[in-house]
Amino acid sequence: MRTACFIDGYNVFYGLVAGTSFKWLNLPSLIQHIVHVEAPESQLTSIDFFTSGVKPSLASRGSQSKEAQDTYLRALIAKGVVVHYGRHQLEARNAPRFISKQSPPSRLDQVAIWKLEEKETDVHIAIxxxxxxxxxxxxxxxxxxxQLVLVSADTDMTPALKAIKEDFPDLRLGVILPHREGTKRTTPGSLKNHSHWMRRLVTTEELAAHQLPERVPTKKRPAIKPEYW
Structure with a gap:
């Protein structure tokens, strides 16, 4: 069964690898493994990865974070992944001041903030x-x-899955939630309702087993795993 996979990079980073030693993730290998477990007749034919570039001014390691992301994306491209870029939008906003979880937010007590939003990714994946x-x-x-496989836990993708299931009933739909083992996450029922199968979490063992080699050959210079990863 020929299978195409669509990955929300933001979801994958914060759901699976942020704060771990598994950031140098071999996504093609991991996705092939999971789809084979969930649907053994699957043959992964394409992977589309959707992301937005790191803003160095807001990243924890500044330009080093941007360089690490660029290096990782070069490694994915070398492995046959098609990368699509959205953008980040930074705007000044006002938001209710946080005092404690026991104190409800109040529109009468607001502070100025910078609001960072990733733009275009969800729509791009859906289209x-x-x-x-x-x-x-x-x-x-x-x-x-x-078969189409979505790697995301974003319920904004529900209308797309619903439309595809209704308009193309012969296509199978799978969903891989980028939820790391041991984290407490709610299963988005709206995605489950419009898919034929759903993988609810990725184990630590799977993340460890599907890592890229430290040096990945590319058409130009090799992509080398960032030291701090």
Whole structure:
């Protein structure tokens, strides 16, 4: 069963690898492993990865964080992953002051903040999945994708899954939640309702087993695992 995978990079980073030693993640290898476990007849044919560039001024390690992200993306591209870039939008806003969890927010007590939002990613993923689904009927049978897999826990993707399931009933839909073992996360029921199968968490053992080699050959200079990763 030919399978195309669509990955929300922001979800993967903060759901699976942030704060761990597993940031140099071999996504193609991990995704192939998971889809084979969930649907043994699956054959992974493409991976599309959606992300936005780190803003050095807001990153914990400044330009070093940006360089690490760029290096990792070069490694993924060398492994056959197609990377799509969105953007971050930074705006000055007002928000209720946080006092404690026991004190409710008040519009009468607000402070100025910088609000950072990732833009375009969800829409880009949704459109890409739907467009791929719509193209299948015009392809020879041996080239058609029979399964789409979404790697995200973002319920904003629910309308896209619902539309694809209704309009292309022959396509199987899988969802991999980028939830690391041991973290307390709620399973988004709206995604589950519109998929044929769902993987709810990724184990520490799986993350450790699917790491890239420290040096990944590319068309230019090799992508080398950042020292602090």
């Amino acid at each position: 890409s999945m739907y467009r791929l689904a719509s193209r299948q009927a015009s392809l020879p049978a041996e080239e058609r994708v029979q």
